[in-house]
Amino acid sequence: MVKKTKEMLDMEPSGPLMADVAKLAGVAISTVSRALANPGRVNEKTRAKIDDAAKQLGYTPNAMARGLRVGKSNVIMIVLPGSLYHGASQIVPQVLQAINVSLLESGYTLMIANLARDEASERHILNLAFGGTARGTIILASKLPEVDGRSLAHAGLPIVSMLLDMSASGVPSVVTNDREAVRAATAELIRLGHRRFFYLAGPEGNYHDIERFGGVLEAFQAAGLPETAVVRSGGKLDYQQSFEIGLRAAEEFVRLGYKPTAVIATSDDMAISFMSRIGEMGFGVPEDISIVSFDGSPVCAFCFPPLSTIEQPVEEMGKAAVAMLLDAIEKTGEPAPARRVIPSRLIIRKSMAMPRVGFHTSL
Amino acid sequence: MVKKTKEMLDMEPSGPLMADVAKLAGVAISTVSRALANPGRVNEKTRAKIDDAAKQLGYTPNAMARGLRVGKSNVIMIVLPGSLYHGASQIVPQVLQAINVSLLESGYTLMIANLARDEASERHILNLAFGGTARGTIILASKLPEVDGRSLAHAGLPIVSMLLDMSASGVPSVVTNDREAVRAATAELIRLGHRRFFYLAGPEGNYHDIERFGGVLEAFQAAGLPETAVVRSGGKLDYQQSFEIGLRAAEEFVRLGYKPTAVIATSDDMAISFMSRIGEMGFGVPEDISIVSFDGSPVCAFCFPPLSTIEQPVEEMGKAAVAMLLDAIEKTGEPAPARRVIPSRLIIRKSMAMPRVGFHTSL
DNA sequence: AAGTCTATGGCAATCGTTTGCCATGACCAT
DNA sequence: ATGGTCATGGCAAACGATTGCCATAGACTT
CATH class of the missing domain: 1.10.260.40 (lambda repressor-like DNA-binding domains)
Structure with missing residues (x-):
C-alpha cells in the first residue's frame, strides 16, 4: 500500500x-x-x-470557504419558466442581461437555476435553494417550484417575481401593465376604425392572458363595442409554442366567414408566424388586416411589414427586481410584499392602418 | 452589552x-x-x-460545506462572448439549453459567468475560476479571459471551446464546418446561375469570417469564378450589431453600379435587416436578389420571403462539448486537445432562386 | 513621566461536510 | 470453541476562510 x-x-x-x-x-x-x-x-x-x-x-x-463560514453565498438564482429558446422573442435574454448587469454592480453572481420545468429541474432548483447555494431568487413568469413536499416558498430565501404578479401570495413582484397596454393598443385600433377583432391567446387562464384579454374588453367597453366584437383563437398552447399558435390561428382565420379586420396577438412570435401564413394565403397587412402584438422584440422592426408591438420595459423591470431583491437580502426586517408596475410602450409601425371599407365581406 | x-x-x-x-x-x-x-x-x-x-x-x-471539504464544486461555468440579446438569432440560448440539459443529467449545475466582456466581467470570470466556484468551463465563440496577469488558461480548470476552434492553442473545441457549409451554399447559388455576389461580413479577421469567406472563395475556385466575383460589405461591426450591419450593407448595395444577384450573409440577423431595407427600396427577393444566411434561426421560416439559412447543429454541439468537458474532469490524465466538427445543414427556402437575366444592369 | 485610550494584530473557534483510520460485532471456517 | 475475515459504525481531523476576544504598542492627557 x-x-x-x-x-x-x-x-x-x-x-x-x-x-x-x-x-x-x-x-x-x-x-x-x-x-x-x-x-x-x-x-x-x-x-x-x-x-x-x-x-x-x-x-x-476561496468562495466556498467564505460562504461556509459566513453562512451565505453571493449567488442569486434565476428560475425560468421553461425552455429558453422558442421563436424570436428576446424577452428572457433581455431580462437576464439587465439582471446580470445590476447584480454584478453589487458584487453578486447570477446563476441560471433551470432551463426547463420538469420534475428533475424543480428538484434541482430546490436543492440550490435549501443547500445554501443561492442567497436569493428571481423567478420569471411562473409559479414557485414545489416537489417532494419542499417548496421554494419555505427555503428562507428572499424571492422576487418578475413578469407575473404574485404579490397577493406574499411574493414581491415586478410587472408591466399588461392590461392597460393592451387596452391602449386596442383603443388605437378602434380609433383607426376597426370594429371586429381577432385575439391570439396564450394558455387559457394564464395571468397574462387574463390581463391582456381584459385590456381588450376594457377598450371595447370604453368605445361601446360588445364583447362579441372579438373572436378568440388559441388558448391551448404555451407561449413557448407561439409560432405554432400563430399558424393555427391563421388556419382558423381563413375559415371565418365574417372576417375581423384587426389582430391582437399576445406575443410577437404568434404575430410573426400568423402574418407569414396569411401572407402566403393572399391577405395583405395592413391593407386587409392590421396587426399589433406584445413583447417588443427587436426583429419586429424588420418584419414585412414592420410590426407594431407593445414593448415591455425589460431593462427597467430587471433593475427594479434586483433592487427589490437586494433590499430584501440586506434588510432583515420583513417588508410588506411590494408590487412595482413599470409601464409598457406601444410602438406603432406599418402593420396598423385604417381598415379597408367592406373588407370583411370581400372574401 | x-x-x-x-x-x-x-x-x-x-x-x-x-x-x-x-x-x-x-x-x-x-x-x-x-x-x-x-x-x-x-x-x-x-x-x-x-x-x-x-x-x-x-x-x-449544504453544497458549500461539501464543496469545501472535497475541494471541488459541481458547477460548470459558461463564458459568453458578450451581450446575450441582439437581433433574432437564438444560437446562444439554444446552446445554453442543450448544455444545461446534458449537465443536469450528469448532476452538474450550469452557471452563466458573464453577459458582457468588459473588464469587470473578465475579472469576475477569473474570480469564479480561481476562487474554486467553477469546476470546469465552456467558453463560447471567444478568446480566453485575461486580466490582472491572471488568465483562464492557468486556472487549472478543464476548458472546452464551442463555435470557435481553439484546438491549436491546446483548448479542446467543438465547432461546425463553417467553411464547407458556406462553400456548399455558395455552390448552390452558382448552380442556380448566380455569378456576382455580395458578402456581408462580421468583424474582419474573426475566425468565423475567415472560415466563411474562405468557403465562398473555395466555391468560386471550384466553379472557375474569379475572386472579384464577390463584393465584401461590413467587417467593422461585431456580430452582436448584426441588424446594423444589414442596414449599412443595404445602403451600400443600392449604391453599387453593377449589382450582385446573390447575397451571402454571415448571420441571419444581417440577412433579415438587409432584406427588410432593400425591400423598402423596391428590390424583390428572390426575383431581383437571392439571399442565404448563417445560423438557422427559427424565425427565418416566417420571414418574407422565407429565408434560406445554414442551420448550426447547436444541440449536438452542446452535447458534445459537455461530453468532452466531463471527460476532462473525470479523467485526470491530460488527453490530447481534441477537435470535434459537427456539420451544419443548408435549409433551402424561397429566398434563393435563379437570377433574373440582365438584372444587374437593369437599374 | 505616568496613566489612559485607541488602533492594530494574533489566537483560536467555527461554519457543515467528508473521509482515513480504528473499533466492534457478526459470521465463517477449522 | 477459537481465531480470522469482513462488513459496518464512530471518532476526529481536515477543507479555507471569518471574527470575537484579547494583547500589545503607540499616542495622548495631565
Missing part, C-alpha cells in the same frame, strides 16, 4: 491560500482577511504590503 | 443539519454522510432509516 495521499494532494495545489499571502507579507492570517474585506480595520501600510503579496501570488479567495 | 449572538443565530436556523438526521436516525454523522453519498458502504436497513429521517426533516446537504 503506497502512501500516496499526501503526494497526490500536493500535485494539485489549488492555488495560493490566505496563509501564503500572510506569510509573504509577514502578518497573521486574520490580518490578511481583514485587510481584504474590512475597511479601516487595518493600517494602510500593512494593507499595501498585503495587497502586494496577494497580487504577487495571484491569490483569489 | 447584551449577549445576543447566540440567540440571533438561533433565530435563523438555516435548516436541519446532517447531525440532526443522524440523531433522528440514531446513528453517527459519518454514517449519514456515507449512506447519502457512497454506495454499498452502509447496511440497507440503516440506509432506509437514514433516508426516512432525512426526508422527514426535509434535509438538504
